[in-house]
Amino acid sequence: MVKVFITDDHELYLEGLTLLLGKQEGIQVVGTAMNGGHLLKQLPELEIDVLLLDVHLPDIEEEDLLKQIRVIKPELKVLYLTLMRGTRYIHKLVKYDIQGYLLKNASMEELKKALKAISTGEKYFSKEINILDTEQDFRNTITIEDKKVEEILSRREIEILTLICKEFSNSEIAEKLFLSVSTVETHRKNLIAKLGVNNTVGLVKFALKNRLID
Template identity: 80%
Template sequence: MLKVFITDDHELYLEGLVLLLNNQSGIEVIGSAFTGESLLSQLPNTEIDILLLDVHLPDIGEEELLKKIREIQPGLKILYLTIMRGTRYIHKLLKYDIQGYLLKNTNIAELTSALETVAGGNKFFSKEINILDTNQDFRNTVTIEDKKVDEILSKREIEVLTLICKEYSNSDIAKKLFLSVSTVETHRKNLIAKLGVNNTVGLVKFALKNKLID
């Protein structure tokens, strides 16, 4: 029986994933956590084969979390399951010997296959990422391939992105969309993270490439 521990800060998604995996033959979800600190508190006393982990958690950065995980269980197999598509993120995480990276638009068959592959001592990455292409420059890559923009970004994120590209300030965007400035700042950070770019210039290039602006 493959023992899986899941950490994700979206409660409804996490509960559904636990139920789904527990219905798969040979897999048992032996624990879950909504935050990084909750995960870290359970690790010392929990026997885990694979940790299924989201990239962004509300209480701790991804690299800091990985460092602490490796201190507690150095050999733990870690498979990321996330919406974050930018390969810049993946290469940052690879420094900590992660075993795989899977996008949340996957299906149960691919997720099960990924878990079995990692459990067998091999690595598994979403085909959409092309992570094993060592000749590719991942420093500032937006990897959406044939996916539609609205499969990656929410309607609100697209609105914010469009206004950013039109040179609206955070305060102007907040007024136009009836949001707080801090909410707009959060959307901007999430856009940069999701798309794997480094700054506003990268956001504009993405918008132009995907015909969100002229």
């Protein structure tokens, strides 16, 4: 039996994943948390095989959380389940000896496979991400199949990304799409976080690599 603890700040997703995993043979969800503080408070008393963790939590930076986890339970096996595809996240986290990194579009079968592999001492990284990619110009982006772009970005995000790449300002995008400037700014920040890039240049590189723009 693989004992799992899940930490994710999206309540509906957390409840759904807990329910689904609880129905899988050989897996037991022993608890959940919606933020880093709640996780750290419970961690000393937890007897688990794998910690299933999202990258972004509302109350603590990912590296700070991992540092504290390693102090409390140095040998704890950690599997990230996240939307964050950028290799810069992985390169930052593998320094703390994480055991796996899986995207949230993975199937339940793949998640089960990852959990069972990690519980036996193996490591498991999504095949969609090459953690050894060190190409200087594009190391913070990832090329994906065209049909999968819409699995990562909403139609509105793709629309805004395209306009950003065409050098429209936030105010111009807002006027064109009948949105507020603050909404556009939020979309821009979400795009940067979701795609794992550092700035607008990274967004343009992602769009070019995935043929969203010419």
